[in-house]
Amino acid sequence: MRLDSLARTSLIGFYCLSVVGTLIACVTSTSVRAETTPTPSPTSPQVALDIGITPSRQTVGRQEQLDVFMIVTNKSAVDVRNLTVALFNSDFATLRLPSFPTLLPGFNSVNATASIEANPSAQFKQQQVLFALTYNWISQGQWVTAIQGSAVSIQVVRPFDEEAKGLLGGGAALLYLLLPVIPLVLGYQLMDRSLSGKFQFPTFGADYVVPAFLVAVLINLILLLAFKQLSVDYAEPSTMVAIILGSFLAGLGFAAARRYEDVRLVISWRYDDHDESLTYLKKALLRPDAPSAYETATGTDSEGATWSGVLLAQPAAGPALGATFQVSTPPPGNANAPRASHAEVDQVFTDGSIRPGRAPRRELVKLLEEHKLVPNRAVGITHDGIAKDTNVVTSLKELHITGRTATQLVRYT
């Protein structure tokens, strides 16, 4: 009896434990299946793929295409199905992905080629490009899905990266640092030399390197302080063009601002070989800092030709030669034709010579504009002794002045 009850108690206990254990096992098994892909039990057939991925080259530039060769070997006896590949790297885009056969039988291999491209904004660095292969197989009557990844290292490089490697260490960085400064300096020199009248093609001499480097550092520092998020990307062609052009224009602007008077002279007071009498006189008499007295210069140009004429300063181009003028009242005859009165002439001239100061000059130009006085050339420009039929000559090739005599630019006759 005691044994029977003990056995019965033991059997009941074992039964209960079995039931509890079974319940726990069932609950546990259900929760695991719900959370993860079912995996084969240790006794299930094992599937293993050997994925070999090789890029056609180790480096790529932005927006450059790259082929990636893939060899997938099924190292198990189980057939693998629905093999697909996906690319995981936001700096790269897929151009063409391989399409594998639907079935990859056990112990078989398949190869394919994918084409990818670095994005326009891809970071210049060594990138890990992950290719994830997804596939299925049947385990114990159930479909099992697996993903297996394989990463390849691809370096995204800047344009001319290879060329830059030819420079001494840090050379490329220095060049990029100086990039905004060089067009700035060249633009400045271009404008400055143009306005000085002695044009030479600008140069970036060795003596500019140190100040340019300093300016470059300052510019970068200022930009960094002003725009903390600014990240200038010179590899972007439009950015580079904008930087170069902007810097060049800034250089032009600095020089133009510094020589504002010269710019004003060039724009408004530059002599032209085709200037009419009135235009010429206006420019010569009323230009800013017009001389109070004029000189007739004689000289020779670089070709040995002799010249003679009133010495004028052509803005940003050195000397020019002009004609002297006489102004006179038109002959009486037409009562309606305007004529300067004696008082008006006296305001401008004394004994035939123009009075000092700008006011008489302004008055003279006014009388000429109103046709109350008529201008006529008095002494023309001579070239090899022959009078030229223009009021001003600006295209003088390196005029070497050999003589000067005081003269009157305009006189009343």
Added chain:
Amino acid sequence: MALADTVLTETIIDISDLHTVLDTAGASCGPFVSDQSYCDLHQRISAAPGRHIGYVDACGVEGTVLDQLRPGYADEKFWHYILNDSFARYPTHAWRQILPLVAFPRPRIEVVKRNWTFEIKPKTSVLLYPFGWSTRISLRIVGRHSLADLADVVDHLFNGQCIKPLGATTPLRLVEYFGRVADGVRTDAFVGAHTNDVAEQMPLMVITVLAKYGPSASAMNLTSDEQRTMLRLVRPTNRVSSKPFADHIRYLLPNDPFQYALVHEGSYFMWVQSLLNPEKRYRQLLRCHHNNTFESLERAKHLKALIANSEDSPSFGTEDVLVQSAVTELRKPKYKGKLVLDFVQTQEVKDLLTEVAG
């Protein structure tokens, strides 16, 4: 410059031929042959009312062409340069200082014009020296005329029948008129048809623009056509000048294109811008400038001719006081006008003076 835009309103042209008499012996009019009689005549004229006397009063007979006699000098700066003494004492120096007389020829003349609208007012006179004379014609052109018109007038004077003595039916050429007057002067002042005299090949002519409108004629900005027109003022011929235009220009002020004389042989065209001013004061100065230039050139040419002919002259040898005075004056001109200084600096005059000194 558009030369055509230059409108002249008054211009004066003085022309003078020059004759040098080699032998005055037997002159019909005594006062012209000796120092004393010449000075006395000057005294008489200076003392006469109006400072002039009739030819008949001076020589006792009626002149064939010469009429009234006046001093050939005036109480003016120009003559004070020549003779630095009180004007009242001028007659006493008349012989030694070679002071001339002026006579007025008969009949008066008029200028036969082409179809010009401007007036040409002529005046004639004869300048008398003891050793020669010159017949002067002074033409004042009044009214609108261009430089081309002026060149036509000069051309007409030298190449046309332009002089018409009052009462005559046909006009004379200039040389014919000068010849007629010369014949009369030989008769009235020297030894008539037998007068041994030589004439300058080219008459002296001085032209000055006295008033104008519009632009002035610049010497430095003329087209070749305008240069030809300008040259016709002093060179009344169609033949092309062998000299460049610039060689004809004498600047009265250095390199001033409006103060110059255009020169060809004995002819001068003057543009004096500084005095070309309608104000009366400038007008008088300009007239004086013209007169002084003409008289100084005329006198210098007379003196030069006297010296040049002195070797062949029975009356005025190289040692003669008149010749010596002429040499002194030409060596150091007292009136220092630009053109007369240029004249005495010519190689011809220099050689002549050197020859006389030797």
